[in-house]
Amino acid sequence: MKTDTKREISQKRTTRSLLLVTAVAVGIGIVIGANFHQDAQAANSNKGISPVDARARDFYAPNSEDLAPDEMRLIACGTGMPTARPKQAASCWLLELGNGDKFLFDLGTGSAERIAALQIPYNYLDKVFLSHLHTDHFGDLDALFVGGALAGRQKPLRVWGPSGDTPERGTKYALDHLYKALTWDLDGRKGITDPRGFQPFEVTEFDYKGVNEIIYQENGVTIRSIPAIHSLDGPVSFILEWNDLKFVFGGDTYPNKWYEEYAKDADLAIHECFVAVPDLVTKFKFTPQTALSVGTQIHTAPEAFGKMMSLIQPRMAVAYHFFKDFDTTGPINDRIRTTYDGPLSLAEDYMVWNITKDDIRVRMAIVDEDVWPPLATEKPELPDPSLRIPYSEFIAGGKSDMKDVIQPVYDEMNKEYGLNEKQED
Ligand SMILES: [Zn+2]
Numbered sequence: 241m242k243t244d245t246k247r248e249i250s251q252k253r254t255t256r257s258l259l260l261v262t263a264v265a266v267g268i269g270i271v272i273g274a275n276f277h278q279d280a281q282a283a284n285s286n287k288g289i290s291p292v293d294a295r296a297r298d299f300y301a302p303n304s305e306d307l308a309p310d311e312m313r314l315i316a317c318g319t320g321m322p323t324a325r326p327k328q329a330a331s332c333w334l335l336e337l338g339n340g341d342k343f344l345f346d347l348g349t350g351s352a353e354r355i356a357a358l359q360i361p362y363n364y365l366d367k368v369f370l371s372h373l374h375t376d377h378f379g380d381l382d383a384l385f386v387g388g389a390l391a392g393r394q395k396p397l398r399v400w401g402p403s404g405d406t407p408e409r410g411t412k413y414a415l416d417h418l419y420k421a422l423t424w425d426l427d428g429r430k431g432i433t434d435p436r437g438f439q440p441f442e443v444t445e446f447d448y449k450g451v452n453e454i455i456y457q458e459n460g461v462t463i464r465s466i467p468a469i470h471s472l473d474g475p476v477s478f479i480l481e482w483n484d485l486k487f488v489f490g491g492d493t494y495p496n497k498w499y500e501e502y503a504k505d506a507d508l509a510i511h512e513c514f515v516a517v518p519d520l521v522t523k524f525k526f527t528p529q530t531a532l533s534v535g536t537q538i539h540t541a542p543e544a545f546g547k548m549m550s551l552i553q554p555r556m557a558v559a560y561h562f563f564k565d566f567d568t569t570g571p572i573n574d575r576i577r578t579t580y581d582g583p584l585s586l587a588e589d590y591m592v593w594n595i596t597k598d599d600i601r602v603r604m605a606i607v608d609e610d611v612w613p614p615l616a617t618e619k620p621e622l623p624d625p626s627l628r629i630p631y632s633e634f635i636a637g638g639k640s641d642m643k644d645v646i647q648p649v650y651d652e653m654n655k656e657y658g659l660n661e662k663q664e665d
Pocket residue numbers: 372374377470471492
């Protein structure tokens with residue numbers, strides 16, 4: 241039984257030449273590339289033997305690698321569960337293509353923080369595909385919507401999601417009402433910030449019963465949806481095809497015939513794989529009855545995940561939707577391995593897959609927790625101050641007198657930037 245996914249995967253990638261990457265650490269700034277082992281030797285032979293010489297890294301650092309024109313990069317921005325935990329955000333996957341396109345699949349609770357760590361300008365993060373409307377799959381939509389607009393998304397956020405068996409259970413209803421719930425937030429920003437990113441969500445709601453029907457087709461990228469079986473009618477999974485590569489994102493589901501048929505031969509296939517039933521009782525404190533129902537009927541048990549992967553034979557199978565700890569990983573792996581012996585990644589947050597026709601390389605990203613937003617890709621549009629909604633006289637009249645200590649700040653900035661700004665009354 242294999243229990244070490246990373247080791248298994250690293251054996252698969254040793255023949256591939258890496259993209260050129262620029263070493264940013266310690267300001268050395270030499271360019272390194274090629275096979276990891278050869279490169280380590282070359283770096284040493286060029287620089288002399290030193291343990292601090294720059295050498296190829298075995299991790300992904302945001303903003304340090306170009307994608308090849310024929311390459312996909314997938315980054316797990318959330319692999320966990322509806323109940324929040326610091327180690328794992330809920331379902332969210334960023335797929336970047338060599339043509340420059342970027343897609344977010346799901347945007348579960350906590351995932352906006354993971355996305356921020358990747359330092360991608362928010363103008364590129366404007367396309368979100370939702371598998372269903374459980375909060376662990378769309379609970380951070382408000383965070384990306386508002387936070388992204390404040391930090392440089394200068395266009396509406398586009399969201400694709402399924403209909404429901406009633407209009408109230410569809411994506412359009414959920415997002416229209418989420419936008420309404422943000423009324424106070426959005427009104428308070430009028431006249432103060434660039435308004436373009438705060439426009440209503442551009443929602444494309446498609447039929448959840450559509451079987452392999454196209455829901456998106458732009459720039460050489462085709463995305464189709466297939467139904468999923470989970471909780472109520474409505475959930476779906478997605479299949480993205482580009483440049484002769486096939487990526488499948490499975491939302492929550494009992495294993496189903498549509499995934500079995502249309503995910504076949506995927507280059508990379510993500511499918512949920514729930515916590516093993518005994519651990520649902522001992523660690524999640526479910527009753528045995530609830531554990532069996534949720535762990536095998538509403539979701540996909542590890543044994544069933546393995547059977548599905550044996551049926552569809554992807555180049556890489558990716559399991560997620562479990563708390564991945566030292567004492568849960570082994571049991572899940574063992575249970576999957578009773579029914580599947582192919583390539584497997586047990587996903588955790590910040591796992592990275594580089595996918596080409598010849599190779600799938602799996603690494604972890606190492607991120608900067610002190611990250612600030614990246615520069616916007618376009619010049620900000622100044623807001624119209626006349627749109628500002630004023631305080632009532634009662635509230636405005638409650639201001640303490642701070643003008644004397646604030647005035648030097650205005651003087652400082654006016655001088656630095658050649659402005660003539662004045663304090664509000
Ligand atoms: Zn769900």
